[in-house]
Amino acid sequence: MIPLEGFLQTLIAGILLGGLYALIGIGMTLIMGVMKIINLAHGELMMVGMYIAFWMFELFKIDPYLSIFVAVPALFFLGIALQKFLINPVLKVDSILPENQVILTVGIGMVLANLATIFFKSDYRSTPVDYGTSAWYLSDYWIDTPLDLSLSVPWTVSFLFAVFITISLWFFLSKTDMGKSIRATAQDLDAALIMGVNVKLMRVVTFGIGAGLVGAAGCLFIPIYYLYPSLGGQFTLIAFVITILGGLGSTIGAIIGGLILGIFESMTATYIGMGWAPVGRFVIFIAALIFLPGGVASLLKRQRFGK
Amino acid sequence: MKKYLPLIILAILSILPLIGLSSYAMHILILVIMWAAIGMAWNLLGGYCGQVSFGHAAYFGVGAYTSGILYYKLGISPWWGMPLSIVVVSLFSLVLGFIVLRLRGPFFALATLAMGEVMRVTTENIGWLTGGTLGILIQKRTWVSKFGYYYIILLVAAGTFFLIKKLIESKLGYYFVAIREDQDAAESLGINTTLYKTIALCLSGALTGIAGAFYTNYMGYIDPHVVFALHDISIVTIMIVMVGGVATYWGPLVGAIIMVFLAELIRTIPGLGAAHQTLFGILLIVIIIFLPNGIVGDFAKIKKIFKQEAPRNELN
Numbered sequence: 001m002i003p004l005e006g007f008l009q010t011l012i013a014g015i016l017l018g019g020l021y022a023l024i025g026i027g028m029t030l031i032m033g034v035m036k037i038i039n040l041a042h043g044e045l046m047m048v049g050m051y052i053a054f055w056m057f058e059l060f061k062i063d064p065y066l067s068i069f070v071a072v073p074a075l076f077f078l079g080i081a082l083q084k085f086l087i088n089p090v091l092k093v094d095s096i097l098p099e100n101q102v103i104l105t106v107g108i109g110m111v112l113a114n115l116a117t118i119f120f121k122s123d124y125r126s127t128p129v130d131y132g133t134s135a136w137y138l139s140d141y142w143i144d145t146p147l148d149l150s151l152s153v154p155w156t157v158s159f160l161f162a163v164f165i166t167i168s169l170w171f172f173l174s175k176t177d178m179g180k181s182i183r184a185t186a187q188d189l190d191a192a193l194i195m196g197v198n199v200k201l202m203r204v205v206t207f208g209i210g211a212g213l214v215g216a217a218g219c220l221f222i223p224i225y226y227l228y229p230s231l232g233g234q235f236t237l238i239a240f241v242i243t244i245l246g247g248l249g250s251t252i253g254a255i256i257g258g259l260i261l262g263i264f265e266s267m268t269a270t271y272i273g274m275g276w277a278p279v280g281r282f283v284i285f286i287a288a289l290i291f292l293p294g295g296v297a298s299l300l301k302r303q304r305f306g307k
Numbered sequence: 308m309k310k311y312l313p314l315i316i317l318a319i320l321s322i323l324p325l326i327g328l329s330s331y332a333m334h335i336l337i338l339v340i341m342w343a344a345i346g347m348a349w350n351l352l353g354g355y356c357g358q359v360s361f362g363h364a365a366y367f368g369v370g371a372y373t374s375g376i377l378y379y380k381l382g383i384s385p386w387w388g389m390p391l392s393i394v395v396v397s398l399f400s401l402v403l404g405f406i407v408l409r410l411r412g413p414f415f416a417l418a419t420l421a422m423g424e425v426m427r428v429t430t431e432n433i434g435w436l437t438g439g440t441l442g443i444l445i446q447k448r449t450w451v452s453k454f455g456y457y458y459i460i461l462l463v464a465a466g467t468f469f470l471i472k473k474l475i476e477s478k479l480g481y482y483f484v485a486i487r488e489d490q491d492a493a494e495s496l497g498i499n500t501t502l503y504k505t506i507a508l509c510l511s512g513a514l515t516g517i518a519g520a521f522y523t524n525y526m527g528y529i530d531p532h533v534v535f536a537l538h539d540i541s542i543v544t545i546m547i548v549m550v551g552g553v554a555t556y557w558g559p560l561v562g563a564i565i566m567v568f569l570a571e572l573i574r575t576i577p578g579l580g581a582a583h584q585t586l587f588g589i590l591l592i593v594i595i596i597f598l599p600n601g602i603v604g605d606f607a608k609i610k611k612i613f614k615q616e617a618p619r620n621e622l623n
Contacts, residue, residue, distance in 0.1 A: 090599075093601030097553055099412060103549065106545075107595070110587060110588035111588035114585040115585055118581050279428050279429060281431070285418075
């Protein structure tokens with residue numbers, strides 16, 4: 001019974017982690033869909049969000065989950081500023097390499113990470129919330145349960161928040177005018193322009209939304225993770241793997257990709273070793289490239305056309 | 308004159324140490340030339356073939372570890388790592404290319420970035436072969452003075468320069484540029500894009516690997532965080548080429564001079580050392596916005612600015 005219990009516990013941990021990963025991935029997918037560039041400063045923006053949550057907790061004792069309401073608008077405006085003053089001018093510049101914008105976001109990421117090191121030192125930090133280590137146990141509710149499973153409180157709360165934010169985003173994208181315009185811009189820029197969509201505005205707003213989403217993810221991550229200035233890079237990679245896994249520019253794909261990655265990563269950590277988790281992340285990335293180059297989105301599409 | 312410029316510069320560089328430079332100045336010179344060689348290797352793949360790699364640390368590190376493992380496990384002189392790294396890194400690039408060359412543009416960039424990171428984590432985790440995070444220390448240095456190291460890296464850099472120049476002026480070079488300009492058009496004209504991209508990747512990787520093997524010999528110590536570093540190797544390589552000039556022969560050398568001197572300058576000013584990445588990042592942003600093709604690539608543009616300003620001054 002013990003191996004099964006361990007397996008289920010790992011699966012639960014993977015799903016909870018995957019929900020949070022999905023939130024990071026969606027932000028990147030949105031930006032990629034509309035702007036056609038990869039935002040390599042994505043993880044660094046999350047780091048900024050985490051620092052906002054950290055300082056809110058440290059200075060005003062505000063719960064990290066409440067600081068979402070501060071971090072999201074802050075990151076939204078930061079994203080808008082980055083897009084308007086740095087990325088947009090480069091879109092017009094004529095150069096040999098079209099990847100200039102990607103390299104530009106690397107530069108932005110470097111500056112953000114380094115500024116964080118200068119101002120906040122490279123110490124590892126965390127928010128010691130009082131529910132940080134508490135958990136719900138299955139045996140508390142069902143005395144003779146054959147399997148004793150547990151749910152960590154902060155992980156579960158973060159997961160629920162992530163689900164809620166994802167659903168609201170879905171409503172925004174599919175029901176509101178602005179959401180529809182963003183999707184139109186992503187699908188076909190010229191057609192959207194002809195239809196009277198303010199493409200320029202949509203680009204700016206999308207970058208802001210993407211940054212805001214990842215800022216929210218930062219607030220959700222800080223109760224369960226620790227924080228240091230160079231943490232951004234690894235989350236940029238995670239976001240990218242999710243986007244490839246899910247299919248470029250597909251929101252549903254990003255959610256599924258996030259879940260797959262979360263489960264796979266926690267399986268690697270349990271059965272192979274903690275240190276190998278980043279390699280496991282990459283194995284799944286390579287597998288996706290070789291066997292499913294279009295990502296989960298291509299599977300979904302195939303099914304739809306099949307009908 | 309222009310035809311002999313490479314030879315003239317090579318001649319100047321080879322007599323430069325004879326005028327009696329301090330050990331520190333020699334160290335800077337060695338770094339400049341090593342980075343120029345890496346930049347040229349990157350330029351072959353990124354500048355000419357258009358495949359922007361964010362993971363050159365992977366080749367650099369594999370080259371460095373080829374040398375290091377020879378010494379650490381087999382007790383052979385790490386200098387043998389330099390020729391051996393050509394073979395090892397080429398094979399490694401072949402495998403890597405099979406995976407990453409399926410992607411285009413920014414996706415290729417990020418896949419290579421991920422490759423570099425994965426190599427770092429793998430090296431950390433296979434401690435029995437690589438010494439893990441402890442790294443490998445070469446206990447006995449070959450020379451105390453830096454002359455030997457200088458001439459070896461100068462030889463490598465000169466070889467890299469002439470090899471790339473020859474390649475780019477051959478048919479292969481035109482194929483590379485065609486792939487960069489429009490991969491689909493190149494494919495439709497009958498260019499086997501996968502083959503030529505793989506050639507560019509393997510050559511670029513192998514040339515970077517030699518520099519990595521040299522690094523092990525010169526520095527005498529490697530660990531996964533140093534040789535597979537994302538910011539300090541992969542990104543700096545890109546910056547050297549971006550600052551100097553993408554797809555130019557002299558860009559990497561100019562970029563390496565500027566970047567190495569800038570890094571040293573920042574290090575000498577107290578209180579500024581911690582901010583070196585911020586300054587590099589800002590430099591990168593400024594270069595991309597104002598000189599997207601680098602100093603050598605946009606030299607005409609720079610000249611024009613000065614020419615326009617000159618008459619204005621006369622009027623005043």
